[in-house]
Amino acid sequence: MTRKQRRGFLIGAGVVVLSIAGILVGFALKDTIVFFYTPSDVLSKNIEPGKRLRLGGLVAEDSVKRGEGTLVEFAVTDTIHTISVRYNKLLPDLFREGQGVVAEGILDEKGVLVADTVLAKHDENYMPPEVASALKEKGVKLGKGAVHKSAP
Amino acid sequence: MIVEVGHFALVLGVVVALVQMIIPLWGAQIGNTRMMEVAKPAAIMQFLLLLIAFLALMYAYVVSDFSVLNVVQNSHSAKPLIYRIAGVWGNHEGSMLLWVLVLALFGAAVAVYGENLRPTLRANVLAVQASIVVAFGLFILLTSNPFIRMIPAALEGRGLNPILQDPALAFHPPFLYIGYVGFSMAFSFAVAALIDGRIDAVWARWVRPWTLAAWMFLTIGIAMGSWWAYYELGWGGWWFWDPVENASFMPWLAGTALLHCALVMEKREALKVWTILLAILTFSLSLMGAFLVRSGVLTSVHSFAVDPERGVVILGIMVLFIGGSLSLFAYRVSSLRQGGLFSPISREGSLVLNNVLLTTATATVLVGTLYPLVLETFTGLKISVGAPYFNLTFGPLMIPLLLAMPFGPLLAWKRGDIVGVGQRLIFACLVFVVVAAAAYAYYYRGPVMAPFGLALGAFVMAGAITEFAVRVKVGRASFEEVARRTWNQPRSAWGSALSHFGVGLMVVGIVATSAYQEEKILVLKPGEETKIAGYTVKFRGEAPRHGANYREQVGVLDVMRNGSQVIRLYPGKRSYTAPVQVTSEAGIYASWAGDLYTILGDRQKNGGFTFRMYYNPLVRFIWFGALVMFFGGAISLSDRRLRFGAPVRSRRRSAQVPAE
Numbered sequence: 001m002t003r004k005q006r007r008g009f010l011i012g013a014g015v016v017v018l019s020i021a022g023i024l025v026g027f028a029l030k031d032t033i034v035f036f037y038t039p040s041d042v043l044s045k046n047i048e049p050g051k052r053l054r055l056g057g058l059v060a061e062d063s064v065k066r067g068e069g070t071l072v073e074f075a076v077t078d079t080i081h082t083i084s085v086r087y088n089k090l091l092p093d094l095f096r097e098g099q100g101v102v103a104e105g106i107l108d109e110k111g112v113l114v115a116d117t118v119l120a121k122h123d124e125n126y127m128p129p130e131v132a133s134a135l136k137e138k139g140v141k142l143g144k145g146a147v148h149k150s151a152p
Numbered sequence: 153m154i155v156e157v158g159h160f161a162l163v164l165g166v167v168v169a170l171v172q173m174i175i176p177l178w179g180a181q182i183g184n185t186r187m188m189e190v191a192k193p194a195a196i197m198q199f200l201l202l203l204i205a206f207l208a209l210m211y212a213y214v215v216s217d218f219s220v221l222n223v224v225q226n227s228h229s230a231k232p233l234i235y236r237i238a239g240v241w242g243n244h245e246g247s248m249l250l251w252v253l254v255l256a257l258f259g260a261a262v263a264v265y266g267e268n269l270r271p272t273l274r275a276n277v278l279a280v281q282a283s284i285v286v287a288f289g290l291f292i293l294l295t296s297n298p299f300i301r302m303i304p305a306a307l308e309g310r311g312l313n314p315i316l317q318d319p320a321l322a323f324h325p326p327f328l329y330i331g332y333v334g335f336s337m338a339f340s341f342a343v344a345a346l347i348d349g350r351i352d353a354v355w356a357r358w359v360r361p362w363t364l365a366a367w368m369f370l371t372i373g374i375a376m377g378s379w380w381a382y383y384e385l386g387w388g389g390w391w392f393w394d395p396v397e398n399a400s401f402m403p404w405l406a407g408t409a410l411l412h413c414a415l416v417m418e419k420r421e422a423l424k425v426w427t428i429l430l431a432i433l434t435f436s437l438s439l440m441g442a443f444l445v446r447s448g449v450l451t452s453v454h455s456f457a458v459d460p461e462r463g464v465v466i467l468g469i470m471v472l473f474i475g476g477s478l479s480l481f482a483y484r485v486s487s488l489r490q491g492g493l494f495s496p497i498s499r500e501g502s503l504v505l506n507n508v509l510l511t512t513a514t515a516t517v518l519v520g521t522l523y524p525l526v527l528e529t530f531t532g533l534k535i536s537v538g539a540p541y542f543n544l545t546f547g548p549l550m551i552p553l554l555l556a557m558p559f560g561p562l563l564a565w566k567r568g569d570i571v572g573v574g575q576r577l578i579f580a581c582l583v584f585v586v587v588a589a590a591a592y593a594y595y596y597r598g599p600v601m602a603p604f605g606l607a608l609g610a611f612v613m614a615g616a617i618t619e620f621a622v623r624v625k626v627g628r629a630s631f632e633e634v635a636r637r638t639w640n641q642p643r644s645a646w647g648s649a650l651s652h653f654g655v656g657l658m659v660v661g662i663v664a665t666s667a668y669q670e671e672k673i674l675v676l677k678p679g680e681e682t683k684i685a686g687y688t689v690k691f692r693g694e695a696p697r698h699g700a701n702y703r704e705q706v707g708v709l710d711v712m713r714n715g716s717q718v719i720r721l722y723p724g725k726r727s728y729t730a731p732v733q734v735t736s737e738a739g740i741y742a743s744w745a746g747d748l749y750t751i752l753g754d755r756q757k758n759g760g761f762t763f764r765m766y767y768n769p770l771v772r773f774i775w776f777g778a779l780v781m782f783f784g785g786a787i788s789l790s791d792r793r794l795r796f797g798a799p800v801r802s803r804r805r806s807a808q809v810p811a812e
Contacts, residue, residue, distance in 0.1 A: 025519055029537075031540075035534065
């Protein structure tokens with residue numbers, strides 16, 4: 001095998017694998033990504049039911065209702081609009097009314113988010129950056145240090 | 153006082169690094185030996201100074217010196233000693249200090265063990281390594297100094313985040329840093345070779361052990377992090393494709409590729425340009441990881457306290473080093489002479505395939521990690537890229553890699569015989585078929601691809617055994633001959649077979665856990681029981697518990713199998729006092745067959761509690777596989793032929809035994 005042929009082989013192998021990967025990445029980025037919305041976004045952008053999304057905001061005060069077993073209903077608010085969330089798993093340790101939260105799931109016909117994941121992250125002052133910046137845009141005042149967080 | 157000594161030592165260490173960056177490089181250019189000789193004592197001195205700085209900070213933590221701002225922010229006097237020590241690197245400033253200490257450690261190691269290294273190369277390597285220390289040293293001194301005093305002193309510290317107070321996590325950052333900062337050595341060697349304009353097999357022989365050492369520690373560091381996330385976060389998963397996890401995983405993937413192509417470089421002097429490029433890229437990914445973790449541009453469950461100013465500085469350092477080294481690469485690359493020829497079906501060919509697949513996989517992880525950032529910058533849309541993306545892109549690339557893995561080591565250099573290798577792998581193929589059939593029969597309701605995945609893992613393990621068996625001529629020579637050959641095998645042969653075996657174990661664990669995990673979420677009142685994966689779990693009631701700095705409420709669970717008690721588990725919720733925080737503690741019954749994993753939820757109105765239970769089959773294989781890979785690397789590193797300082801003699805030896 002000459003030097004030229006070897007170079008051809010190397011480049012060929014690289015191109016084939018890269019293009020397969022490129023196609024996979026293209027498909028994956030189309031189908032698997034999940035958009036992040038605030039309650040106001042959900043209402044103003046007319047998100048269709050059945051679509052998977054991440055909803056971020058604060059857990060509305062006095063909205064947490066515990067049903068049979070592990071079923072929980074609560075509302076997520078950006079202080080302007082509110083979306084109800086239904087969740088049938090264990091809530092995270094730091095889930096509290098008035099705290100920042102991110103719920104991921106599917107919007108049903110009635111506009112209720114049926115969540116399969118609820119994240120309320122590690123420390124008391126923590127607010128997911130998406131929530132903090134989304135709330136800031138809506139003009140909600142945040143306490144000092146609200147966007148800060150520490151862990152390696 | 154001791155804190156000031158540490159501060160001073162840090163400044164002095166950076167100054168020494170500055171000298172080490174300039175003088176030896178200059179000396180190498182003008183051929184002045186005495187100037188080049190400065191590098192060695194400077195590297196050792198620099199390491200000692202940074203070690204003093206690091207120990208001084210550790211001292212401040214151990215004695216809880218609350219006149220130091222960094223200690224106040226991250227420690228608390230009620231914390232157990234090991235977490236006060238771990239607190240040193242549990243924050244941004246301290247971990248940066250650890251980062252430069254590891255840089256200096258590798259530099260000093262080259263200075264000490266590099267006696268046989270060509271003088272100009274050694275001077276250049278140490279100068280480049282010192283330049284990285286200078287950049288990060290200045291970064292620490294100017295933006296994130298851990299030695300700043302606080303006047304008046306505080307009475308008490310704010311404490312370390314409780315979920316970080318855990319033995320596995322306490323010691324995971326040092327391993328991780330030795331790993332991905334260790335790749336700086338490969339980078340320094342690559343840049344030095346470009347400055348030098350010379351690169352040969354001896355160069356690769358030098359780069360490989362350093363890369364291997366870094367790779368081993370990165371492997372074990374990532375595995376520890378994953379193990380911690382598994383039992384501490386209480387989500388039942390062991391890998392979340394979180395940006396911070398990806399930040400350490402990308403250098404690992406690239407480093408694994410580098411390890412394999414350095415082999416080709418060393419044995420056959422081929423792929424020179426690629427090896428240099430990969431060495432640069434691997435450390436670039438480490439730098440990018442540091443930027444991603446510390447700048448706050450990405451959302452993650454475990455990122456450091458965020459300060460945009462620091463992010464910009466790290467970005468600057470990153471652009472300087474990556475841009476500089478790639479420019480140098482572009483400028484000098486044509487001067488590198490091309491090496492040996494080989495056919496596509498050969499050991500070299502298989503290692504090229506390994507590299508193409510691993511680097512492409514790295515690229516897909518990179519795209520998935522950065523895409524949200526890019527999209528938000530340009531369109532303002534916020535998205536998250538999660539496990540489904542990575543399963544769809546990363547997964548398919550691993551299948552050909554694993555399928556080819558047993559073939560590679562059996563192929564001859566230059567021109568291999570694929571049919572002959574296929575015949576030798578009949579045993580492994582048989583294992584593949586049997587495992588696939590058995591898994592399908594046992595878990596007939598599971599995902600269709602899972603038996604294939606399990607079989608693939610078993611195939612890789614059988615391939616690793618075959619690799620070794622062929623080397624020692626099992627079945628082709630007398631028993632004495634086989635025993636003699638086994639005894640005489642170079643340690644690197646043991647190492648590669650063992651590491652490949654570890655990969656197989658890990659694949660089996662990953663597939664089994666992902667495909668056959670059982671999950672149950674339910675409410676139990678005291679006295680009630682439930683069944684999961686053949687176990688009967690009975691809730692006895694709740695109980696309080698106390699620790700040094702927390703109170704805990706535990707649910708007492710009796711786990712029974714076939715009527716007899718197996719274990720009593722205590723999943724709980726801990727309330728820490730400093731800082732105030734609640735964490736879940738999983739109750740885990742660990743066994744090789746699988747883990748029974750229980751989490752206590754909230755109290756219900758009727759007196760019951762919610763519980764989440766998982767059964768994770770073969771999950772231990774994931775971390776055990778990583779451990780096996782680590783030991784494979786360690787054995788290989790202890791090989792005489794790889795031992796630092798014997799390059800010339802070893803080269804002659806390997807030339808006589810071309811089949812290795």
